[in-house]
Amino acid sequence: MEPPECPVCLQPFDGEVTIPRVLACGHSACDSCLTHLPKPPFTRTIRCPACTQLVTYPEHPSALPKNIDLLRISSSLNPKPKPSSISPTLPLLDFIPNLWSHEFFNNWKDWITPHDTISTDESTPVIGSSLVYGKGVNLKVPARCSMKCRMNVSLLKVGSFTGNDENGFRYSYLAKAMWVLFKLGDGALAELELVLRSGLMDRRVCGVCGLWYNEEDGSLYLVCERKRTSLLNVVGLYTEVDLSSFAMMGMELCETVSRLHDVELVTGCVSLSCFGVDHFGHVFLDVNEVLMIGERVREMIRESVSFAQNNSDGKTIASNVISEIHVFPSPELLIQFVQKEGVVDLEFQRSTFSVGYSSDLWSLACVLLCFLVGKPFVEETHDFLCSYLLKLVNVRACDCEGLHVAWLEKVSSLLDKRLDSKYVSMKELLCKCLSLDPGTRPIVNDMWKCMRELIISPNCDVTGSIERETISGSACHCLLLGDLLWSSSKTNKVEDKGGMSNDLKDEVLVVKGDVIEGVCKNSLTCTDLKGHLDCISGLAIGGGFLFSSSFDKTINVWSLEGLNHVHTLKGHEHKVMALVFVEREVPLCISGDNGGDIFIWAIGDEKLKPIKRLSEEKDWRYSGIHAVAAVSGSDFFYTGSGDKLVKAWSMHDYSVSCTMNGHKSVVCTLAVCNGVLYSGSWDGSVRLWCLSDHSSLAVLGEDTSTCGSVLSLAAHAHTLVAAHENGRIKIWNKDVPLKSPISAHSSSIFSIYMEGEWLFSGGWDKTVVVQKLSCGDESQVDVTKIGTIGGDSVVTALHYWQGRLFVGHADRTIKVYSYGG
Template identity: 60%
Template sequence: MVMDLPECPVCLEAFDGESRIPRVLACGHSTCQICLLHLPKPPLFPCTIRCPACTQLVTYPQSPSSLPKNIDLLRFSSSFPRSSNPKPEPEPKPKPKPRPDFDFLPNLWSHEFYHKWKQWIVPQDSELIKSNQIVSLFKIASFTDNNDNDNNDDDDDDDDEFKYSYVAKVMMILFKMRDECLVELDLILTLASKEYRICSAYGLWYNNKDDYLYLVCERKHTSLLNLTVKDDDYDDISSVGMIGMELYETFSRLHDVGLVSGCTSFSCFVIDGFGHMLIDLNQVLIDGERVQKIIKDSIRSEMDSNDVDLESHVYPSPEVLVELIRKEAVDFDFDMSKCTVGFSSDVWSLACVLLSFLLGMSFVDETRGFLSSYILKLVHGNTCECEELYATWLDNVSGFLDGKLGLEYTLMKELLQKCLCFDPKDRPLVNDVWKFMRGLIIKPKLDVISSSEQKATNESTSRCLVLADLIGSSNKTVKNDETGAMNDSRDDNVVVESDVIEGVRKSSLSCIEMKGHLDCISGLAIGGGFLFSSSFDKTVNVWSLQGSNRVHTFKGHEHKVMAVVYVDSEPPLCISADNGGDIFIWAVNLPFDEKPVKRLNEEKDWRYSGVHSLAVSSTSGYLYTGSGDKSIKAWSLNDYSLSYTMNGHKSVVSTLAVCNEVLYSGSWDGTVRLWCLSDHSPLAVLGEERPVASVLSVATHTHTLVAAYENGSIKVWNKDVFLNSISPHSSSIFSICMEGPWLFSGGWNKTIVVQKLSGNDESGVEEVTEIGSIQGDSVVTALSYWEGRLFVGHADRTIKVYSFGG
């Protein structure tokens, strides 16, 4: 039997005394010298390296040759002959059972969904919205949680209620919208950001005043409505040709990307600084919504043509009207063979807009009356009368053209009449009309692009905005308009169900209050089926996690207890420390002992303010204390002796945390220091260059470090790289805790902010998103999280337990 030689954990080559020399890292593991040269160095911690065996961050010299050789491995390797036989494959180790996940909130949306839509969210206090003259707004959907009342933050009834953040409300509305609506919304946003003939789309904005989500588009150009239409206007045919060319060129661009308007009006067009026309898709949706409302009102009640309030200069094509009525009236019977909505529908509408300029108010009034009567006759099923009405209107328009255009413009008259054909298949193409209008301005001999071919577009895949699901949903409600002049749409709007995320409402946020302390709560720890709470009243209370009742009180401290930790050992321990420098070690067993297992005491002088923070490393077997004398002390859990003292901070060490065998310490000096637990040597200093404020709390999870500051800011590092700095609070943050993707923070403003860290296993955390907040009635002093429950310690002596459930 040949014994396998020791090998490098990176290259899997056997160690030797020449090139594969085993070098011992501070954590005790060995790696060959060649691999150490190629291992990546953390950018913020140049004097460190992650051990490939245990991933611990350890100190690393400039050259691996400075590290000691593993003499025992070299002797062991040289005492055995090398075997050329291949190694047998080791048996796969059984996978550890995954730890059950307990989310504070259900999964509101997927990571991919969030990254797709976050780019379109307009900030709540955007200057674009404040200056509403340069934007147009269209209501998309509503967040109608009846318990949500952001305007009553000072009301006592709002305490202990979960309020979703601005971004969370936008994302939840989008997540609950039907797929068809999302596809259309994505198409509008994408096209409006790329096509130069479409008014730019700024994104999506949520109005907290009326709980509606709006589509925000550009509206800073001159409206076509500013061009007054009179009977004597536009005798110059070249001017009409210029307007017609611009109109049809705009819609040619729209059709190239597969969009059909179906209804146009003067309000849909704006003129930029170069005289080119752009289309406002927001206004197209608004006009379509108003036409749809008129049709719904016509179906629901008996009306005559005088009651149909169809606005002037709004021209829905006949086939669009038929389709809208068919969607609203189930028993509507009409031959749709000649009424297919497509690109030709816009040819009809654009011809009406152009004739408004050419013929003036006589055409406008005639067409408005025709469309009003046409809608009513369609609704009532009088299809024969519809054909007669249409023929009469077309004859009248022809008479107007005869009076306006002479024999010189016979071809123009024929073209416009052809654009108004009832059958869409008999209407000319958009590009053909554009070429004709261009010919009124530029002579054919000088027109170098007159022979260009029309771009092929699959009309079967096109989408009609007026028939879009964004304004055609059956799930609608009428809400009072509270936005004043800022709201361009005053009609029915798509509404997301009031139960935006099933099972998650304010009413489902349960709160249990635990009372027993006589002063401010200073710390919380969980373990062994118990919650341990320390207080300025010099005691540590023990609470049952099942019944939320107090089962014991540890007494003995003579000063304010500043921190408490749980040690999962045999036997399990609870350790508490006070600002007098006393450290009490309590046994966690039933029945609880009245006296501590051990009492430790730090040396102090008149400047000393005792212990401010605690942390435990079960791997290294040490208890760590952060002290007022600026030091960190390591106490052995075996014999409770003081083993190491770590110096470096310039002020009180206010907070400690252990993760991945690295000790993180935060201080009032505004820095966070990292210490190697194997030899307690310093690894790195964060925030030393530009300290912003005192560090009051730190939290860690896997490769993520979060630090909370006295000025209300939070800094996040991921995989040793600084990620972001955010300010979820306006004042001091006294405590933060992190569990998986969830980050909780609370402090002086009595508010608990719930945030979520998004990312994936490969890239790590990418960003922090505020999900919501819980407004309390007292300063938040301590936070802890366990299996879906958030434990909150307050300055008013109470402990509250929040959880979402049925």
């Protein structure tokens, strides 16, 4: 038989080097390992390396007694566990099925901005497309980006949430936002993440602030920074510009498109409204505007198709739509859009002319020609695109090439009038950008060099050589062909606010969309338990029963199977303040009242009379028992009283075995977990007591009173939660506190319950807040608010068991909530 060894270093114990020292919990470890173990933040404490229990610890391990038995042992030391009749632990069920995976939440949570990020103010002037419901939009300090406190933003709807608010349950802001994201397809999510990250990586793409959920319309929006100055405001559409200004603007546009291509993004089509100008005169691209333009192109196609089906000449209405949005989609993009709309089968053209990097060159050249040539080019291009679209709709693609040749000749003629013979190369390059075949168009770098030569002719080319990129849709991601615009679960519509005319003004756009599938209806059911005559004060579960105590001096017993009333335990002469169920050979229910009486009830006894009645010493200054706690299989149960004491009562002779003193006010709540008894008091502190010897381990919150009295405690695994009278919740994980308290309620929290990762709290505001705790490595804890359950009365007691939430109210009712019945 192998000799006993240290649980840390795994070295056999001896009397010289590896000396076994006995901790308060009964386990032993060598003094060398105890010296190097990490110390909790509480003074004179340590966590046992064997059972992780928090125990008292002297300044040096030499002050601990040696384990003589281990030094003399000739056989292994394996303490026999005490016989117990405790029922096997049932698998923990979720209160609400997981709305998303843990990995998904961690990936997207930082992109969700706080609910008060976006504010609407009617007095704020309207700038750009930064409108919601016709009001100016201002951005407060966002969660992810470091920006000014106030800035103009643009919003693009991603999806909508439809939840079930029946029975008073309402999903939280974060839960709704995450649910909308979770219901998006993989393609839309990948595209959205690409857009979000591109906005952070490159200054040529508008700053992306994150995602914001609008509680008013139930929609999730992509929030992007919106500059006050647009490119249209700088140069205007039909203003004739000199070649130097044209070249400077062309270089900026080329650089913007090039940087977008560097992150493998392609717009597919850009318009003048997509570009803005920052304070230094640099042009940037607004991704939200690009997606809005894509929706307007879809609208143009739908209107043209509808008109063509009822009129042989659909040119007029299509031209009006194009003129309104001032956008120049490339022929290959029109083919893709018509194909996606399911109008006709254009598989041959779609495969031949795919959308890629060169598609942006088409739109870019059109934008430049607007400023270089002016209105004649706009009119000719509108006529060409409308005619081209009608040929596609009527499945006359063979005529499209002739239309393009005729239009390109007109564009060349317009350029001849504007440019003399010195600019032949630039004219040829612009015409080449308008080629019908994307594979023959130049790259952005060639366009940029041409613009630069209008200003300066360098002796050497410092840009270096750039290999021609393959014009292929598979090598990039096109925003206008992605799932954000073409998701089958939503059909976005764009509305104008303010009666925009055909002349070029800043467009004011609001995106609307159909509902994305939400949480299934009738998912959360509620059952009312009625029988008490006064406020519910406590809830306990055990032996297949629910026990409820009340100020009416009784304890009701309910069947967990049918939720029907079984018995009423009578005997208390005062208000019953707390109760606990203890699993033993004969299961017990222990209750205490505010007169200082403690009743021990034997569950299963047909007489239903208390087997023991205990009484604290009466004192007019104190208000009796306020809290009861116990551990199944233990030799003690514990009470917290108005006399500021915590008492340990023997389960054998029901006498007071120990009195724990330290609190300065009423001890109103107790919790037991991992060999530690936690006591909370009206003095605002939480004290930790060792269960093995009832010694004091640590005091929490004694140095601060900002949160007021501790009204309820909950402990699970290595996490401790304390609820305060000001509506805040403090959390400690592995003895390390969360940086700041959580503001869960607007007023006092009377009850809190934790089971697994679920945390429930309720109080004076008549609301139950449902949260999830995700404990990471070390002491990190993420708290996610899932939703709230509204009620008609103050919440006074909570309990959770096997997917069912039991809520006791001040109006004498107990509500049982469960998912799916």
